[in-house]
Amino acid sequence: RQLLNATFYVSVHETRELPKHSGVEIAFAGRSNSGKSSAINALTNINRLAFVSKTPGRTQLINYFQLKSDHFLVDLPGYGYAKVPESIRQHWQNLLSNYLQTRSSLKGLILIMDVRHPLKPLDIQMLDWFSATGKAIHILLTKADKMSKFQANAALQKVALYVKEVYPQCSVQLFSSLANIGIDDATAIINKWMQT
Ligand code: GDP
Numbered sequence: 001r002q003l004l005n006a007t008f009y010v011s012v013h014e015t016r017e018l019p020k021h022s023g024v025e026i027a028f029a030g031r032s033n034s035g036k037s038s039a040i041n042a043l044t045n046i047n048r049l050a051f052v053s054k055t056p057g058r059t060q061l062i063n064y065f066q067l068k069s070d071h072f073l074v075d076l077p078g079y080g081y082a083k084v085p086e087s088i089r090q091h092w093q094n095l096l097s098n099y100l101q102t103r104s105s106l107k108g109l110i111l112i113m114d115v116r117h118p119l120k121p122l123d124i125q126m127l128d129w130f131s132a133t134g135k136a137i138h139i140l141l142t143k144a145d146k147m148s149k150f151q152a153n154a155a156l157q158k159v160a161l162y163v164k165e166v167y168p169q170c171s172v173q174l175f176s177s178l179a180n181i182g183i184d185d186a187t188a189i190i191n192k193w194m195q196t
Contacts, residue, residue: 006046007066010064011062013062015094022104022105029112031080034114039142042183044065062076106135111137112140112175114142115141145179
C-alpha cells in the first residue's frame with residue numbers, strides 16, 4: 001500500500017488567509033462524522049489528530065498538508081453538524097463556496113460520504129458549487145465495511161447513476177479506512193490529479 005507523504009503546513013480561518021502560492025492543491029470535503037479524517041489518515045502518513053481539535057462546529061479551519069514542494073492536500077471543515085450556531089453556519093458557507101468556486105490552484109475535490117447516507121442536501125450543495133468550475137470530483141463512499149459487499153455495491157451503483165446524470169465530471173468509489181478498501185484507487189486518482 002502506497003502512502004502519500006504529507007506534513008502539516010498551515011491552518012486558515014478566512015479566505016484572505018489562504019496561501020498566496022499558485023501551487024497544485026486537492027481538497028477533501030464531507031459531512032462531520034463521514035469519515036473524512038480517517039480517510040486522510042489512511043491515505044497519508046500524517047497523524048492529523050495530533051494537532052486538530054475535533055470539536056464539531058468549532059473547528060472551522062482549512063488545514064493544508066504539504067505533499068511535496070508546491071503540492072498540497074487541503075482538509076476543508078466538516079459540515080452538517082446539527083448543533084452549529086447560525087453565525088458559524090454562515091461562516092462555513094461563505095468560506096467553502098468562495099474557496100471552491102474561486103481557488104485557481106485547486107485541481108480537484110475529493111468528497112467524502114458515508115456509504116449508508118450519501119447525497120444529503122449539503123453534499124449536493126458542495127457538488128453544485130464545485131461542478132460549476134468544470135473541475136474533477138471524486139466521491140469516496142466511506143465505511144463500506146459496515147455493509148455487505150452486495151449492499152455496498154448497490155449503494156455505489158445508485159450514487160454512480162445519479163452523478164452520471166447530473167455531474168458528468170464526477171466519479172465515485174467504495175472506501176474503508178478500517179478495512180483497507182479502495183485506498184490504492186483513491187491514491188491513484190490523487191496522484192493523477194497532482195500531475196495535471
Ligand atoms: P470526520 O468527522 O468526517 O473526520 O470523521 P472521522 O474520520 O472522525 O470518523 C467518524 C467516525 O466514523 C469515527 O468513529 C470513526 O472511527 C468511524 N469511521 C471512519 N472511517 C471508518 C471506516 O472506514 N469504517 C468504519 N467502520 N468506521 C469508520
